[in-house]
Amino acid sequence: xxxxxLLFSALLFVNSTFSQExxxxxxxxxxxEASVPSFEEVKAKSKSVTFVLNTExxxxxxxxxxxxxxxxxxxxxxxxxxxxxxxxxxxxATFKGKVYGFDMTKLSETSKDFSIKGNLELHGKxxxxxxxxxxxxxxxxxxxxxxxSVNSDDFNIQIPKVVSNKVSKKVNISLDCVLK
Numbered sequence: 176x177x178x179x180x181l182l183f184s185a186l187l188f189v190n191s192t193f194s195q196e197x198x199x200x201x202x203x204x205x206x207x208e209a210s211v212p213s214f215e216e217v218k219a220k221s222k223s224v225t226f227v228l229n230t231e232x233x234x235x236x237x238x239x240x241x242x243x244x245x246x247x248x249x250x251x252x253x254x255x256x257x258x259x260x261x262x263x264x265x266x267x268a269t270f271k272g273k274v275y276g277f278d279m280t281k282l283s284e285t286s287k288d289f290s291i292k293g294n295l296e297l298h299g300k301x302x303x304x305x306x307x308x309x310x311x312x313x314x315x316x317x318x319x320x321x322x323x324s325v326n327s328d329d330f331n332i333q334i335p336k337v338v339s340n341k342v343s344k345k346v347n348i349s350l351d352c353v354l355k
Contacts, residue, residue: 196231198317203352205239209327214341219244219255226352228317233277235291237270237350259332260298268297274308286311291321298330316355323348 203224209217221243227236241262246252256262272293281287286309294301306323327334327344334342 196229198228198230198354199226200316200352200354201225203237203350205244206349207244207346209343209346211341211343215251216247217251217342219246219252221245224350224352226319226354228274228319228354230277230279230317233274235270235272235274235293239268241266241268258335265298268295270295274310277310282310282312282317284312286318286320295325297325298332300330302329313353316353318353319350321348321350 201224202222203226204220204222205224206218206220211217221239223243224237224239228234241260242256244252244255246255270293272291275290275292277289289308289310290305291308292305293303295304302325304323304325306321308319308321310317310319312318324345324347327346334344
């Protein structure tokens, strides 16, 4: 009986040690915009993106369900899911990478600049990207904010000729999350 209690205590200790290394959220926010001046805004937001950060290694991963993006105009959302991203065929976007120079002990309430490098997978294609990020400690956890651009051609996203002058191939992305 004493051995079982000792084993149980050891497992609890190991589990709490590993859980301290990872910070996570399932309510991260990603916005994207592919608007062209003088035309209707092409912009969407998802507030249910999962982010995981290993605070020991700086490894980071994110998962966004494509159908989680909301547009102001329902028809635009429908076209995005059916014609551009083909969300039934490609239901998610993922990112796996590393925050370079990340050191949990050196974070403070003042944002520090970092580089995040990894693979973004979208629409069945994968591309290595490097993006800037601002990371800081908050009362709620670790906040990560980033703004960057990708090109729709890199992910084989076809924009129909009829609207090609109304939708930018350069897609501006912003993300904001607090990992706990």
